[in-house]
Amino acid sequence: MYTNNSVNSELRDTTELPDNDFVGILFHGNLEQSHAGLVISFDEHLYVFHYDATDVILQELSPVKYSFIVKLLPIIRKDEVEAFLAHCKRISKTAKPKYGFFYAGSFYNEEGKYFSELGIEEYMTCVGFCINVVQGFIEEDYILYREWTEDTKANADSYFERFVEQANAGRDDKINEELYRKNLRRITPAEYTTSGFYTSLPISKSDVDTIVELVKECLKQKLVAIQATVSQPRSDTTS
């Protein structure tokens, strides 16, 4: 059972990061406008790997100058971090995501390229990007994504209409609207951060729902505490 205290102790600001190698989920912004990414600490270097809605960025950071919250990702062990960093480096050279609220079990494959069995193009959010990266690294499924229905996206109808129009602009082969509509979903940065509390895969939405409000409350407290800080990493505000 998670309590306010136990959740709080697992959400770390950049001054509370452990010294050893780890992979973590990065949460940045505030609860209304937030951003998610991955943090990799390897051999005394701290990297952030994220999709800022325009570019895929793998950058080394000094934790002193940045403020964000990290939930360590327990499914990636300390001695696998080197392999995870190599995986991210490979992806950073080839990934070309476009912004869109879709996810359907895709992942970044051995070439560092996006692979979707269903044929969904490389549309994703910042959270979708993180899931694609992690999904390419592990053997099992990370989340039961189908449990996030299109109801998770506010104003789904108008968003989808605009999306189809933009996606089809300037191309002859129109996108398969039914396929995209079926996979329209939004997994929020707070939900993704919450997924980091689970070690048993795949993670279900009901798992996440159990503690997401508690996690949000703790994120809020943490964010207030680090509010007054310094420069921030590049991020979008839509996620």
Add this chain to the structure above:
Amino acid sequence: MAKLEFKVVRDGNGNKVTLENMTLAATDAVIKLLKNITSIVTTRTAKDAIFKITEGSATVTAEAPDVVMEKIEKDFNDIIAGKATDKNLVDHWREIQTLFKANGLQYEASFYRGSNRRDLATEIKSNKRFRTKSERSMGTFSLEFLSGKMMEVGGQKPNVHMQVDGKEVIISCDETEAKKVIIFLYQQLHLSAWCTSKGGVSTYELCDFYLTSETFDYLRGIFTTYINSPSVDRLEFLHEVVYDLMQSQDFGNVAKLLRLFESPIHDVSTLRTLLVITKGFKDHDSIADVRANIKTILEGKIGSLV
């Protein structure tokens, strides 16, 4: 008696720290210094040490016999040199280092032996963050590439006898492997073998054998580059090699390369990387078995992957 001593000299406002008048930060620092000095010293002695908190700045001291303090100083030297393997001990020194490196308070740290004082503060502050020595080495196990004339094969406990650089090397194998390599009797044989060294004696177990010297040289070259590359680079290198082979549909060589990693002597990150690289082809006839074995080996090291 020799001494290890830490002092909190000045607080964040530049004022001298005294035990009667400490800021919250200085109090916290004294507590941490005390906690870590006791842990550091008790790593080496449980009964011979005396601990003190004294005035004259806020001073935390551990006294112990010279022989004990020598060991403690040697532990510290190992940490400075990046050679320490005791994780707990490194954690304690690192916590002190974190205090010293943080802005605000000013510290002193010293080893005293007789009238000799060694100033540690500069060493602690200027050194990069203390870490345990990486234990990524393959220890007494290795993978070796051997090439030579095969003189004998078979036996109740099957093995292969080879002349390698004028010396006889015996490589154990199973019956199926013995039947396969028998065609090379009295001819040049190229193989890779797991080598275990104990007390100066090496024993060999067959990993794989190669029909041509080209394949042998190719795989030996790749493995050598992998072993000699720095971390992360070595994995990116493997990634590129396997990717290129798969692009050219050369799954035979992918399988041969994977076989070099079919052993728990390899580290978790390498095994995981090979699984990631070959994920899209996990059911391919040529590599399905060896990939499944690598997965089992990785699971043996870190627990089930399902």
